[in-house]
Every structure is written in structure tokens, then in C-alpha cells.
Amino acid sequence: xxxxxxxxxxxxxxxxxxxxxxxxxxxxxxxxxxxxxxxxxxxxxxxxxxxxxxxxxxxxxxxxxxxxxxxxxxxxxxxxxxxxxxxxxxxxxxxxxxxxxxxxxxxxxxxxxxxxxxxxxxxxxxxxxxxxxxxxxxxxxxxxxxxxxxxxxxxxxxxxxxxxxxx
Ligand SMILES: Cc1cc2nc3c(=O)[nH]c(=O)nc-3n(C[C@H](O)[C@H](O)[C@H](O)COP(=O)(O)O)c2cc1C
Numbered sequence: 579x580x581x582x583x584x585x586x587x588x589x590x591x592x593x594x595x596x597x598x599x600x601x602x603x604x605x606x607x608x609x610x611x612x613x614x615x616x617x618x619x620x621x622x623x624x625x626x627x628x629x630x631x632x633x634x635x636x637x638x639x640x641x642x643x644x645x646x647x648x649x650x651x652x653x654x655x656x657x658x659x660x661x662x663x664x665x666x667x668x669x670x671x672x673x674x675x676x677x678x679x680x681x682x683x684x685x686x687x688x689x690x691x692x693x694x695x696x697x698x699x700x701x702x703x704x705x706x707x708x709x710x711x712x713x714x715x716x717x718x719x720x721x722x723x724x725x726x727x728x729x730x731x732x733x734x735x736x737x738x739x740x741x742x743x744x745x
Contacts, residue, residue: 581681587668592655593677593716596707599648603706607651607718608643610702615640618698634731642693646720651703652678653713664712674716681719691724 586592598604615638619628643649654674658665667673678694685692700715709715 580684581677584673584677584680586673586677587670590658590667590673591677592658592667592670593674594653594655594709594713595681596651596653596709597648598651598707601644604644604646604649606706607649607703608640610706611640611643611697611718612638614697614699614702633733635729640695640697642695642720643718646722648721650681650719650721651707652681652716652719653704653709654716655713657712659710659712678717678719685719685721689723690721692719692721695720 581595582591582593584591584593598607619638652674654670655667656670657667682692682694695718697718700718703709703715703718704713
């Protein structure tokens with residue numbers, strides 16, 4: 579519910595959160611995602627991108643897609659369909675980004691862990707979850723309890739001085 583309190587352009591709330599726990603659906607999502615990731619890592623990603631990812635140790639394997647108890651697939655709605663009429667939404671990317679940020683904060687506040695996952699392209703998610711034409715996949719958020727044995731990259735956040743400028 580926290581996510582759906584996010585601000586949005588003209589209060590259109592252009593988002594849908596599909597929460598998936600069904601093991602067969604998760605398995606299908608993983609299978610399609612890994613095909614796309616294998617192609618991305620083998621043929622599409624630049625050396626610079628792969629170098630940037632090296633310290634995070636990501637690769638084409640996405641086991642979290644069927645080991646996490648829940649996968650939340652966030653969809654954005656560039657328009658609504660009301661009484662058969664197309665109704666425009668505004669600042670859709672900004673609005674759905676804010677809602678997804680609140681969702682992640684709420685997940686972490688509840689003591690759970692999540693990952694921000696963006697396979698590209700994402701069209702397979704619309705097909706598997708049978709979503710209508712006006713909804714496009716935006717982000718995948720696997721959610722669960724932290725695996726104590728999982729590898730955690732040694733990353734730091736920028737210091738306050740680097741990101742806040744007072745005038
Ligand atoms: C827009 C966006 C897309 C991301 N896509 C991926 C992804 O496809 N796969 C992945 O493993 N991590 C992905 N990440 C996670 C980032 O690598 C991660 O947020 C970053 O390294 C900082 O770590 P933290 O989220 O633990 O603070 C993405 C993050 C963002 C914000």
C-alpha cells in the first residue's frame with residue numbers, strides 16, 4: 579500500500595504491481611529472463627558496462643527469479659482505458675519510479691530484502707502475466723528474507739557533500 583501513496587502526474591497513479599508467488603509462473607519468468615540475459619552478456623553489453631558490473635559479480639544466471647518467495651513485477655500505464663476511451667497519463671516514468679522507490683523502502687522497512695532488476699527487453703513479462711496493451715513492464719523486484727550466505731558486494735554510497743549543494 580505504501581507504494582500506491584506515491585505522488586503522480588495529475589494523480590493518475592499510472593502503475594500496477596503484479597505480485598507473483600506461483601512457482602510455475604516464476605519458473606517461466608526465470609527461463610525467459612535468462613535467455614535474454616545470456617544474449618545481453620554474450621552479444622550486447624559493452625566492455626565498459628561489463629567492467630562496471632564486475633565488482634557486483636552479476637552474470638546471466640538469475641536464480642533469484644524462482645528462489646525468491648515473491649517477485650513483484652511493476653507495470654507502467656502510459657494511458658488508462660475508461661469506458662472504452664483512452665485517457666492520457668502524465669509523467670509516467672517519474673511517477674512509477676517514485677512508487678517503486680517507496681515500495682523498495684517499505685520492503686526494507688519490513689526487514690525484507692529486494693533487488694532492482696531490469697531485464698531488457700521486458701516484453702515477455704506482459705505475455706506471461708497476460709497484461710493488457712496499455713501496461714508496459716517497468717521493473718522486477720524479487721522480495722524475500724536475506725540469504726546469510728549470499729555474496730554482498732563491497733559498495734559505498736556517495737558522501738553527503740557530493741550529492742547535496744546548499745545555496
Ligand atoms: C534502474 C536500475 C536498474 C537495475 N538493474 C539491475 C539489473 O538488471 N540486475 C541487477 O542485478 N541489478 C540491477 N540494479 C541494481 C543495482 O546494481 C544496485 O541498486 C546498485 O549496485 C546499488 O546497490 P544497492 O541497491 O544494494 O544499494 C539496478 C538498479 C537500478 C536503480
